[in-house]
Amino acid sequence: MTEEIVIKVSDVHKTYDETKVPVKALRGVTLDIKKGEFTAIVGPSGSGKTTLLNIIGGLDRPTTGSVVVNGMDISTLSDNQLIDFRKTNIGFVFQSYNLIPVLTARENVEFVMLLQKVDKAKRDARTKEMLQAVGLGDRMHNKPTELSGGQQQRVAVARALAPKPSFILADEPTANLDSSSTANLLDIMAQLNQEEGMTFVFSTHDQRVIDRARRVVTIEDGKVLKDEWR
Amino acid sequence: MVPIIAWRNIWRSRTRSLVVIGSIVIGIWALIFLLGFMQGQVDNYVSGIIESETSHLQMHNAQFEDDFDVKLTIDNASKIVEDLESDPGVHAVTSRILLNGMISSSAAANGIMVKGIDLEREDSVTHILAKIMEGAAPDTSKRNQILVSERIAEKLKVKLRSKVVLTFQNTDADITTAAFRVSGIYKTHSKLHDELYVFANKKDLVRLAGVPPGSAHEIAILLREIDHSDAFAENLNETYPWKAETYKQISPDLELFSSQIKLNLIIMTTIFMLALIFGIINTMLMAVLERVRELGMLMAVGMNRVRVFFMIVLETLYIALVGAPIGIILGYFTTKYLNRVGINLSAWSSALEEFGMKDIVRPSLESGTILTVAIAVLITAVLASIYPAIKAIRLRPVQALRKL
Structure with missing residues (x-):
């Protein structure tokens, strides 16, 4: 593993006051994530792990503190700049797959590359490669509704990885999957982590994911409680 | 890809889209028929005056x-x-x-x-x-x-x-x-x-x-x-x-009648387009609100707001583009058929005689009417799509993704 820092989170605080009663979701989180990590952010519900993931992914902004990704402080970017940033830097895997239901597996995987204006030949080759890598080479033309939950999540992983982002953020990726689908998905992600050197950051409280992570960051009450390497 | 997604999106809720398309078809068909019928009345009035009184031209001292x-x-x-x-x-x-x-x-x-x-x-x-x-x-x-x-x-x-x-x-x-x-x-x-x-x-x-x-x-x-x-x-x-005058100069009421009918047509078209706007807004708003999480995901993975806006506008346009030609074709052929056979208004002939009108009205369409209707429907569709599209781009991905 190289020592290149991909994500640098410095003293991030996040306070929600949507309900007029301020809720401190993060209270000074500091964290470095290096290239090629396979890291799980764990903690009980309400601990702040999803908030941290959203802030790292540029979906939310810290109240104070900074998040630097590949040397760029993303907390200073405008909403439109953040959209562009996410498009080119981050692959997302969501808990409930969130594929585009009207597109086939192939089109879903191709989608972000299309937004990035990758030329057709490269796009086609990469789409095929990723779908084969997640074991869905034969289901390319199926729509999400024609796939099982596990298969849909594998398409989501292929979609996240296809444009070769700086890192993958996966929010509870196995929460809706059965044991064999979970094991299968973790195998695929671990393999892609090894083969492509892709950085993976999960938020999870699924022990099966935690067991496979090489680094486990435990968050509780908005603070990093433990940071273990395995 | 955005045009493809937009096209497929309108068929996700097939029944709802077909209801909107159907209402566009019926609305445009009825509008074109009404336009044709009123133009037929103008023609009826004008031809009646020309035939019985003014001819096309008159010369006098x-x-x-x-x-x-x-x-x-x-x-x-x-x-x-x-x-x-x-x-x-x-x-x-x-x-x-x-x-x-x-x-x-x-x-x-x-x-x-x-x-x-x-x-x-x-x-x-x-x-x-x-x-x-x-x-x-x-x-x-x-x-x-x-x-x-x-x-x-x-x-x-x-x-x-x-x-x-x-x-x-x-x-x-x-x-x-x-x-x-x-x-x-x-x-x-x-x-x-x-x-x-x-x-x-x-x-x-x-x-x-x-x-x-x-x-x-x-x-x-x-x-x-x-x-x-x-x-x-x-x-x-x-x-x-000697002084030669056209039928319009001899009988200025023809111009008044024509302009009143044209005003009626504008009012009817406006009412129709307003009804259409609200029908489309309702449908597209439902389509947006049903897909909040999906729209949040699209913006999360990097689809910018312009593209999201364009996608919603395109979905609305597609609905109009499917419905409008069918309505226009139906309206055109209905008008053409009724022009051939005529609409018998003899039940009201005594009232029509007061205005010097014949009791057979032959609906007709002025050149440009169809194009005007088509453009009006497209403009209406674009206008109707703006509010739902704004609603879509105002979504914040982090909140939209939390929606069930």
Whole structure:
């Protein structure tokens, strides 16, 4: 593993006051994530792990503190700049797959590359490669509704990885999957982590994911409680 | 990819999209039919006035229309009529003597205008012979025969072969009285026309009024193409020292009627488009609110707001683009069919007669109507898509992704 820092989170605080009663979701989180990590952010519900993931992914902004990704402080970017940033830097895997239901597996995987204006030949080759890598080479033309939950999540992983982002953020990726689908998905992600050197950051409280992570960051009450390497 | 997603999105809720498309189809079909029907009424009114009164063009002595002075004639009317008959643009032409006067019987009297007509030529301009219900046109071989309308016959309580007396001023400003025999009774579609005009032989009136032979008070011209009226009138005014006017100049109420109908059309079209806007907004808003999480995901993975906006606009446009052509085609062919067979409004014929309208309306579409409707629908669709599209781009991905 190289020592290149991909994500640098410095003293991030996040306070929600949507309900007029301020809720401190993060209270000074500091964290470095290096290239090629396979890291799980764990903690009980309400601990702040999803908030941290959203802030790292540029979906939310810290109240104070900074998040630097590949040397760029993303907390200073405008909403439109953040959209562009996410498009080119981050692959997302969501808990409930969130594929585009009207597109086939192939089109879903191709989608972000299309937004990035990758030329057709490269796009086609990469789409095929990723779908084969997640074991869905034969289901390319199926729509999400024609796939099982596990298969849909594998398409989501292929979609996240296809444009070769700086890192993958996966929010509870196995929460809706059965044991064999979970094991299968973790195998695929671990393999892609090894083969492509892709950085993976999960938020999870699924022990099966935690067991496979090489680094486990435990968050509780908005603070990093433990940071273990395995 | 965005156009593909937009197209597929509209078929996600097939029933809902089909209901909206169906309402667009029916709305446009009904709108085009109404536009055609109202244009048909305009045509009906205009053609009725042209046929019974104004023709396409009329020529007069320039001062004649001010006080209908019997002396103010077109001196060389017969020659002008012959010249115009040889013009390839002219369908038919006739000259008339016009006398303001009174018609009386033993029972009653009525103010009228007597038209002294050249029977053969008159019929090719106004088809007056076809409107005779009883009897016949004045016999050219007999003196002082008259054609009266059914309404005047009823007022005067006269029948065929009854005697009536015409009273009018001659060219010496003397009051002339002459007895005429009713040769025929006519009825047109216009109540106003029938209450005003009686027809006699031109040569009888020339003789009785002292108008110089070969002269006339009016020359009425029917062209082959109504659209050439303005240019033809201009040409006549340059060629002859008499005043030539188009049917629109003679009867300004035609323009008023047309413009009122056009205003009605604009109001109807606006109401239709407003209803369409709200129908589409409702549907697209539902489509957006159902897909909040998906829209959040699209923005999370890097689809910018312009693309999201464009996608929603495109979805709306697709719905309109599917519905509008079907509605337009249905409307066009319905109008075309009804133009051929006509819509029979004889149940309202007495009301229509008040306005000088025939009881068969033939819907027709002015050139450009279809294009106007198509453009209006597209503009409506774009306008209707703006609010749902704004709603979509205002979503914050982090919140949208949390929605169930």
